Amino acid sequence: EAGVVQSPRYKIIEKKQPVAFWCNPISGHNTLYWYRQNLGQGPELLIRYENEEAVDDSQLPKDRFSAERLKGVDSTLKIQPAELGDSAVYLCASSKEGFQENTIYFGEGSWLTVV
Amino acid sequence: KNEVEQSPQNLTAQEGEFITINCSYSVGISALHWLQQHPGGGIVSLFMLSSGKKKHGRLIATINIQEKHSSLHITASHPRDSAVYICAVRSNSNYQLIWGAGTKLIIKP
Secondary structure, eight states, X not given: OOOOEEEOSEEEEOTTOOEEEEEEOOTTOOEEEEEEEOTTSOOEEEEEEETXXXXXXXXXXXXXXXXXXXXXXXXXXXXXXXXXXXXXEEEEEEESSTTXXXXXXXXXXXXXXXX | OOSEEEEOSEEEXXXXXXXXXXXXXXXXXXXXXXXXXXXXXXEEEEEEESSEEEEETTEEEEEETTTTEEXXXXXXXXXXXXXXXXXXXXXXXXXXXXXXXXXXXXEEO
């Protein structure tokens, strides 16, 4: 079974440029998470989807970050415009039946460097 | 005080040693996760616990709900076990996943 797939794996952009990350969760997983992880720190939740609905976006910086999960499957996270402080690893994760306890599976992450 | 505390922060051991990483939490939880992150790699879920003990290969995870404490053990440690091990708990009030700071483990050959 394929795991959570993310792309691009690595991205280097200049500040003020836009960037987008894509995530394909495990088939059948209705819950999808976007996390941001800075070096040496634990992941920070940006947004959580149940199917196509964003049920927790309280930590998403909405002035520059946006996310969508059309049709409740793939998801895209966008940053526009990027700032130097956005350099981090952006992790996508998925699980089945979000409010019940199930194992969370993570993608390999998209490493963003803003210069 | 953090809601999820891990100890030690850093651990260096020789190959073959028995490793224990601890996690204490202060909130009510529905489950606890142990995860592994290799340098430059993604996060891999090792265990999800709500009670008792689980074993997978050389890895053992235990949880004591009354004491709000969990341990991850690695038997016969190997250099490839070198990674950051993260404890995360699912709050039973708002279903948020609360992360520990991680334990950086280095196993020397």
